[in-house]
Amino acid sequence: MANIVVVGAQWGDEGKGKIVDMLTENADVIARYQGGHNAGHTVVIKNKKYVLHLIPSGILHRGKTCIIGNGVVIDPGALLEEIRGLRHRGIPVGRNLFISESAHVIMPYHIAIENKSEQARGLKKIGTTGRGIGPAYVDKMARSGIRMIDLMDSRVFKAKVKANLSEVNYLLERRYRAEKINPGKVYSKYMKYAEALIPFIADTGVLINKFMDKGKDVLFEGAQGTLLDVDHGTYPFVTSSSASVGGVCTGLGVAPTKIDGVLAVVKAYTTRVGGGPFPTELKDKLGKLLRLRGGEYGATTGRPRRCGWLDAVGLRHAIRINGFSGIALTKLDVLDELEKIKVCVAYRYEDPYKLCSCSRKGRACNFTDIPHNNRVLEGCKPLYKELSGWKRSTRGIRRLRDLPKQARAYVDYIEDLLNIRVDVISTGAKRDEVIVLRNPMKGKKRYR
Ligand code: IMP
Numbered sequence: 001m002a003n004i005v006v007v008g009a010q011w012g013d014e015g016k017g018k019i020v021d022m023l024t025e026n027a028d029v030i031a032r033y034q035g036g037h038n039a040g041h042t043v044v045i046k047n048k049k050y051v052l053h054l055i056p057s058g059i060l061h062r063g064k065t066c067i068i069g070n071g072v073v074i075d076p077g078a079l080l081e082e083i084r085g086l087r088h089r090g091i092p093v094g095r096n097l098f099i100s101e102s103a104h105v106i107m108p109y110h111i112a113i114e115n116k117s118e119q120a121r122g123l124k125k126i127g128t129t130g131r132g133i134g135p136a137y138v139d140k141m142a143r144s145g146i147r148m149i150d151l152m153d154s155r156v157f158k159a160k161v162k163a164n165l166s167e168v169n170y171l172l173e174r175r176y177r178a179e180k181i182n183p184g185k186v187y188s189k190y191m192k193y194a195e196a197l198i199p200f201i202a203d204t205g206v207l208i209n210k211f212m213d214k215g216k217d218v219l220f221e222g223a224q225g226t227l228l229d230v231d232h233g234t235y236p237f238v239t240s241s242s243a244s245v246g247g248v249c250t251g252l253g254v255a256p257t258k259i260d261g262v263l264a265v266v267k268a269y270t271t272r273v274g275g276g277p278f279p280t281e282l283k284d285k286l287g288k289l290l291r292l293r294g295g296e297y298g299a300t301t302g303r304p305r306r307c308g309w310l311d312a313v314g315l316r317h318a319i320r321i322n323g324f325s326g327i328a329l330t331k332l333d334v335l336d337e338l339e340k341i342k343v344c345v346a347y348r349y350e351d352p353y354k355l356c357s358c359s360r361k362g363r364a365c366n367f368t369d370i371p372h373n374n375r376v377l378e379g380c381k382p383l384y385k386e387l388s389g390w391k392r393s394t395r396g397i398r399r400l401r402d403l404p405k406q407a408r409a410y411v412d413y414i415e416d417l418l419n420i421r422v423d424v425i426s427t428g429a430k431r432d433e434v435i436v437l438r439n440p441m442k443g444k445k446r447y448r
C-alpha cells in the first residue's frame with residue numbers, strides 16, 4: 001500500500017498532470033488538496049489533449065475515485081463547466097467525484113476585488129490568474145468565507161452573501177469607484193449552481209480516511225509549486241494556498257503519518273508565470289527557444305511563461321520543505337537542441353546597501369539557500385555549472401540506456417548535486433513517453 005504526494009518543486013507548471021496521470025494507474029483515489037481553477041494540468045492520451053483545472057486528472061481513468069478537498073477553493077461555474085466539458089468528451093463524471101463540504105466557494109466579488117487590487121498595485125502587481133483565488137482565501141482566514149455546505153442551506157447562504165456584499169460593495173464603490181454587485185443576482189445564480197453540485201458534496205475528510213483504512217492507495221495531487229506556496233514561496237509573489245506537502249494534511253484532513261512518500265516534479269529547466277524574482281531567467285533568444293520548444297504558455301491563462309536554467313538553490317529549498325523521496329524530471333527533450341546546458345548551483349550577492357542578514361553584511365556573499373528579502377533575491381546573480389548538451393532527440397525514449405550519454409550525465413549531475421534519486425524521466429508529452437526507474441506507487445523497487 002502506498003499513499004503518495006505529487007508536488008511541484010519550482011514555480012508550478014512542472015508537468016505534474018502527466019506524472020499524476022501515469023501514477024494513477026496504481027492508485028484507487030486521487031485527491032486535490034489546495035488551489036483552485038488557477039491550476040491547469042495538461043494530459044495527453046492517445047493524441048487527445050485534456051486540460052483540467054479543478055478536477056483531479058484521475059477522472060480520465062475509469063474506476064478511480066476523485067476527491068476535491070477542503071483546502072481547495074471552488075468557483076462553482078468553472079467546476080460545472082469542467083464537468084460538462086469532460087462529459088461532452090465521453091468521460092463519466094458522477095459517483096466518481098466527491099467535493100468537500102468545507103471547501104470555500106469563490107464568489108463574483110472575489111474576482112472583482114482581485115482585479116481592482118491588481119490594477120492598483122501597478123508595476124508591483126503579482127500577476128495573478130484573475131480567478132479570485134487570493135480574495136477567497138482571504139475570506140476563509142477572515143472567517144467570513146462561504147463554504148460548499150452553505151450552498152445546501154439557502155437561508156444561510158443568502159444571509160452570508162448579503163453580509164459580505166455590504167462590506168465589499170463599500171470597498172468597490174468608495175475605494176475603486178467600481179460598480180456595486182447585486183446580492184439578489186448572486187443568490188439566484190449560485191442557487192442554480194447549488195442544484196447541480198449538491199450530489200457531489202460530502203464529508204471528504206471522513207471519506208478519504210475510510211478509503212485509507214480499507215487499504216486503498218491514495219495519490220495526492222498538488223497544484224502550483226513549492227516556490228508559489230504562501231508560506232514557503234517567494235512571498236508576496238505566490239499563490240494564496242499551501243502548495244507544498246503540508247497542504248495535504250490541512251487541505252484534506254489526512255494525518256502526516258498516513259503519507260508514504262513525496263514525489264517532486266522538477267522540470268529540466270525553470271519557468272515562472274506572473275511577477276516576482278527569478279534569478280536564472282533567460283531574457284535572450286535562449287529563453288525564447290525554451291518557451292517555443294517547451295510550449296511554455298499558461299494552460300489556464302495562455303500567458304507566455306518566463307523561462308530559465310535549472311536552479312538548484314530553489315530546488316534545495318523545495319527538498320527541505322517537502323522531504324521528497326524522489327524526483328520526476330520532466331521535459332528533458334526540450335533541451336535536445338542545446339549546445340551547452342547550465343545549472344545554477346548558488347547565488348552571488350553583492351551587498352552595497354547592507355541588506356543581507358549574513359555575517360558578511362555589506363560585502364559579497366554566496367547563497368545556497370533562497371534569501372527571503374526580495375530586494376536581496378532580486379540582486380542575486382546565479383553561479384552556474386556548465387554541462388555539455390546532447391544535440392540529439394530524446395523524444396519518446398523509454399529506457400535509461402537509450403539516453404545520449406550527455407543527457408544521462410545531466411540526470412546524474414542533478415542527482416549528485418541535490419542528493420536525491422531521479423525516479424522518473426519524462427521525454428515527451430504523451431503518456432508513454434517516459435522512463436520509469438522506480439514507480440513510487442509500487443513501493444521501493446528500483447529498475448535501473
Ligand atoms: P493566483 O494563484 O491566481 O492568486 O496567482 C498568484 C501567482 O501564482 C501568479 O504569479 C500566478 O501566475 C501563479 N500561479 C497560480 N496558479 C499557477 C499555476 O497553476 N501554474 C503556475 N503559476 C501559477
